[in-house]
Amino acid sequence: MTPQVQDALVSFIGDSLAPGRRLGVSWYGGEPLMAKEVVFRLSDRLAELVRETEGAAYEAMIVTNGYLLDEATASSLWQRGVKTAQITIDGRADFHDNRRALLKGTGTYDRILRNIQTTVTTTGMHVAIRVNIDDRNRDSIEDLLWDLADRGLGKAGNLSVYFAPVEAITEGCHSVSDATMTKRDYAALETSLQRLAFELGLAGLPYPRRFIGICGALRPNGLVVAANGDLHKCWDTISMPHLKVGSLLDGRASFHTDRMGEWSGWSPFDQAACRNCRMLPSCGGACAHKFVNPEQTSGEAAALPCPSWKYDIKRRLLTRAVAAGLISGSDAAAADHETRLTDVVVDRNGTLAHEGLKASVGGRKLLPLVVI
Ligand code: SF4
């Protein structure tokens, strides 16, 4: 990021930050720690802006591959208000090293795991390990969890593990769509992995929140800033300049009104599938990008925005009930634990919205989404 873009960004945030508001920053790449001096410098300037704004608050997180997150770097980030680091591991060491090797071919797994151990023991930063799963590495994930536990990470109070399906949600990754899991297969696997992670002390048993919340793309002031000053609403369009919603130019932000309108006007209530779905109050439509830019997605996993909860909610609730001592394991085993689409879809029109979801993308606007 050039000094001109940095200056434009600080000036844009300075003009936008009102007293009493919160500035939330996610450092993201590429790999943001390849430019850690820029991250440090901008953090200091933004923190100063917040200090000068009455009642304003600052919080930050970083999405990093973890390779450059050594002790000094973790400490510098922590001192600059970075409270969470999200680090992706692509399965057991051999799978991860195969996918995430250095240019010279050396693996990165061991060094990343050492950095994670150092970060959670020397700072208060929360490390969220994201495990990407597809058909190719699905059988290696249990070994990964055991390895994390063997390294003592199950005892760290500031570490958690969560899982995410690999999805082909941009044109650049359509080649992986054949390797992605179906929504239902992924949900069943995730349920069993969540239980193992819980038993190993690596995660709590998740509970479907009353409202998952909306992602930054739908918040009026949520923007992703590219290194060249392009402005996007969604993290996943950042490599596609034709989908930008504006730019930081000559120290000022300018916006494409039509493209901004596609995001600000989007509502799950416009989608027949979401309107007919019992998950809507909790889910809120999950991922607007899949509706706004459907041509970017490929394969079932990417086309359907629905979170994995939708496909296995009964088994997950039973698992939680057993863990909380509310019911016995034999009660849970005897219960009907299969989640059918008819359980989660209100079939008002004689069609199941699951199948109709893709067809509903781009549907007519009916009601505004009111978020309180
Ligand atoms: S629109 Fe979807 S892909 Fe984009 S930031 Fe939101 S959840 Fe992520």
Ligand code: SF4
């Ligand atoms: S149809 Fe899918 S995306 Fe829409 S509310 Fe239901 S679970 Fe969420």
